[in-house]
Amino acid sequence: MTDEFRETGSWIRRFHPAPDARGRLVCFPHAGGSATYYFPVAQALSPATDVLAIQYPGRQDRRAEPCVEDIExxxxxxVEELRPWGDVPLAFFGHSMGATVAFEVARRLEAEGTPPLALFVSGRRAPSRVREETVHLADDDRLIDDITRLSGTDSAVLSDPEILRMILPAVRSDYKAAETYRFRPGPPLGSEVVALVGDHDPQVTVEEAGSWREHTTGPFELKVYPGGHFFLDAHMPAILDLIRGHLDVATLGT
Known part of the structure; x- marks a missing residue:
């Protein structure tokens, strides 16, 4: 079997295989999100970068599987699913909850001696910055209000009761994972970290995003964009250019 048709299993989506790429970008979805959110990223970065998108249990084709309510x-x-993909250097991109998941995966891989080239963390405060949040304990209406406030789900989905019933369990479980996560002290990463944040994001301040610099001994960059929690939807071309630039530099050194 050629690399283009490698088996990805239930955890990984490879929408636009790039078998000749020098590096891979692994994308981690936000709370309630799915791998398909990163389809345009894979399309835009291929064939220079091979993009893998993580599909968490409990959604879309994995809807029948129990959700995982603990980020660690x-x-x-x-990590177990990514080990076979380490034949070329990996970089990570995570938005919101996905940024924290990506950070914890990076910690584990670095401890094994295979650190990612770079970690792009979007719309999420640094792991050591704690907010006491309990939205996952609220009723369905409060949960829907929070999703709407953040503009993280298409309005057509929010207005369809049947679809809402399907996605709310995954959303609630992801909120629980994100809200109950507590940073476990340990060595900082050695990888480059690039933090991206919207200047009007109700979930994270620019200062909280800047605290990511405390979690790496490698290069750090903070990028601030106009917008709220899903600022990246409006600024995707610029963000893709940013990712390309960093990965070009990183992979040339491998």
Missing amino acids: ELAGLI
């Missing part, structure tokens, strides 16, 4: 447990499971 989720990270451990993902």
Whole structure:
């Protein structure tokens, strides 16, 4: 079997295989999100970069599987799935909850001696910055209000009761994972970290995003964009250019 048709299993989506790429970007979805959110990223970065998108249990084609409500447990499971893909250097991109998951995966791989080239963390405060949040304990209406406030789900989905019933369990489980996560002290990463944040994001301040610099001994960059929690939807071309630039530099050195 050629690399283009490698088996990805239930955890990984490879929408636009790039078998000749010098590096891979692994993308981690936000709370309630799925791998398909990163389809345009894979399309835009291929063939220079091979993009893998993580599909968490409990959504879309994995809807019948129980959700994982603990970020450290989720990270451990993902590490197992990513090991076979380490034949070329990996970089990570995670938005919101996905940024924390990506960080915990990076910690584990670095401890094994295979650190990612770079970690792009979007719309998420640094792991050591804690907010007491309990939205996952609220009723369905409060949960829907929070999703709507953040503009993280298409309005057509929010207005369809049947689809809402399907996605709310995954959303609630992901909120629980994100809200109950507590940073476990340990060595900082050695990888480059690039933090991206919207200047009006109700979930994270620019200062909280800047605290990611405390979690690496490698290069750090903070990028601030106009917008709220899903600022990246409006600024995707610029963000893709940013990713390309960093990966070009990183892979040339491998």
